[in-house]
Amino acid sequence: MQGQLPPLGRMYEVGAGDSRSEGRQLMLHRSGSGGPAVVLLPGAGLVGLDFLNIQAGAAQFTTSVLYDRAGTGWSDPATLPRTPNEVTDELRELLRAAGTPGPYLLVGHSLGAFYARRYAQRFPDEVAGLLLLDPGHEDIHTYMPEEVAGMSDQLKRDPDTLPDRLTDEQIRLAREQWAQLYARWPTEVREQLIKHNLASWRTAFVEVLNFETEVYEELRGGGALPDVPLTVLTAGGTNPYWAQFMPEKLLREAHDGLRSLHAAMAAAVPRGEHHEVAGASHQYLHIEHRDAVLDALRELHAKA
Template identity: 60%
Template sequence: MLHRSGTGGPAVVLLPGSGMVGLDYLNLHERLAGLTTSVLYDRAGTGWSDPAELPRTAAEVTGELRDLLETAGVPGPYLLAGHSLGGAYARHFAQRFPDAVAGLLLLDPFHEDMVTRAPRQVLDLLAQMKGREQPEPSREQLEAAREQLIAFFQAWPDDVRVPLAEHHLASWRTAWQEDGNLYDEVSAELRDAPGLPDVPTIVLSAMGRDAVQAHLWPEDLLREINDVKRALHAELAASVPRGEHRVIDDAGHGWLHEERPDAVLQAVTDLLHRTAP
């Protein structure tokens, strides 16, 4: 599934985080369309795109994105805006197809060195989570989650709100499935690929409270994880000549683009100016 709005270039291509879909970024997309061409899409195996077995390699995802953009007639080079797992895929796309990338905006991106730099307790807890069977939610849990999602999506258009909430209810395992090879295969792909091209790059670190992460990790451990994340993001920005690291203290990881759309729009605006001929 691909949806394009706006005119001009370079086109901004939004790469969703794991378990998320293009419509989760619809409000941001509509604002971006006032600046340039904006593109939403769902990876194969997610959202309203064709089914695919998960997890998938970064090479599969980035190769299909390149083909999709060419087939849809979206001219490059692109300004890739990748969130979380989408940030890792944006980097891999730039590593593989440097001539097709005008700039990079990485929204609290996954970094392959997170596990090796994070406290040992993180590895132990991840292993426990992966070895745990995920039970099916009860009818009561589903109804409660439905009410919460519909309330959360109040800012979305009426014809999108309920279908988007229902989609997330039906596909709640997707994030877990997409992340299945994140710490081994995808991390190895990022490490083994060439360095990032010399294009304008902004890395945004979300350091505010995130409800999902607060549920998964003890508070003291989450502070350590965020400290490592912040350092890795700073190093990533410093690894390219025109890289910049910006810290957002009042937004969480999962919905940075909704909690601080102004910061994201400002970053896109700055990158558009820096990529102008």
């Protein structure tokens, strides 16, 4: 957690020479060798070590990197939410500080997919391929039923309305769920990751507060993606958060819209592919269906 040494990886300083900001220590863990290097960009509320299974698998065939954005995980604090430009500038400097040369295979999950696409827009020569795991998109409402757009205020959670702490029962259930999810993680990593999740569960809601303003705006105005291999994986299971607010028929239509969006994202580039991972959940697609993610990553690596 912030202020403590991570159970894996090491800390690197970035931003020390930037007059706009103070230097920050960011966590990065790297293993494997060769290129292009795989770089994992977590979704909102997740951290680098949530992707340790993918990082370790990718390290079997290339250099593989996970990290924590500032304001998350074991990296130094930062005011959230942040813009894609801020996040991609930081990531670029971190990779250089860690001596990890490009080009990169960027693996972006959910919010991390926005950041991966923005990196590719801004630094196209440094990207060899993109793997987007159940990504969001600035044009998502175009693909959703009208009723979903009308429910946007319900679907967004104001952090100020969240409780100050989890109940004992919520903590117990969360611990059980995470213990199962991280069963294959090393014991020390698993315990620290669960402790972090219990302390930082609000982060997921704060990181997405600027979705419909700064994030969407930067992506819309950012230009085309480079001509590199791109794969979009859709989580084919039911989104449990959406299910709290939508009747079954509307939920099916919303998922159909998401599939159409992801297919359009893949079709928008010359070497794009779209695949659905049956039964996968949005939040933990990469844990519950590790092999599907690694298979897609190996194919991308071969093409790159």
